[in-house]
Amino acid sequence: MIQKTAPRIVFIDLRQDDPRRSTMRKLARFGMATVVSRIQICRSIVMNPFSAEVLTGCDSDIAVKSGIGVVEGSWKRIGNEELPKCRFQRRLPLLVPVNPVNYGHVGLMSSAEAVAAALYITGFHEMAESVMGKFSWGKEFIGLNYPYLSGYIKCKDQKCIEEYERRYFNLP
Numbered sequence: 001m002i003q004k005t006a007p008r009i010v011f012i013d014l015r016q017d018d019p020r021r022s023t024m025r026k027l028a029r030f031g032m033a034t035v036v037s038r039i040q041i042c043r044s045i046v047m048n049p050f051s052a053e054v055l056t057g058c059d060s061d062i063a064v065k066s067g068i069g070v071v072e073g074s075w076k077r078i079g080n081e082e083l084p085k086c087r088f089q090r091r092l093p094l095l096v097p098v099n100p101v102n103y104g105h106v107g108l109m110s111s112a113e114a115v116a117a118a119l120y121i122t123g124f125h126e127m128a129e130s131v132m133g134k135f136s137w138g139k140e141f142i143g144l145n146y147p148y149l150s151g152y153i154k155c156k157d158q159k160c161i162e163e164y165e166r167r168y169f170n171l172p
């Protein structure tokens with residue numbers, strides 16, 4: 001099997017959190033992510049929890065070509081109006097965060113967890129594990145969410161993802 005080129009990881013930093021807890025700044029220190037401008041991030045698939053369109057494995061080619069982008073900010077302060085309006089905005093399917101701030105609060109992932117989930121769903125499992133390996137709690141994220149991620153990666157469209165979300169998280 002031919003390995004696809006790994007996506008570039010980019011982020012904008014709203015500087016809303018304690019810099020010592022910024023997961024994306026930590027990834028940047030390891031050379032795994034790059035801080036970019038609001039204009040530059042729009043060249044990538046931007047993870048946006050408010051987006052109507054969900055990320056699927058079919059977004060893999062866009063991720064390779066354009067990268068995966070996140071907005072580093074605080075869940076307590078960020079709103080849809082603060083996020084850049086970009087062509088490729090996607091929300092992640094529901095997952096359980098394990099970061100120390102939002103442990104167990106479904107959907108409230110750290111930026112690094114969002115990046116790892118996006119990488120995993122688009123077929124870059126080793127890179128996702130490498131990203132999570134930079135955090136003491138990181139390996140638990142993929143382990144805990146493995147049943148969900150395994151289902152999501154089989155989906156080729158939004159309807160399938162939403163079906164899995166309803167089944168996994170007992171949604172109506």
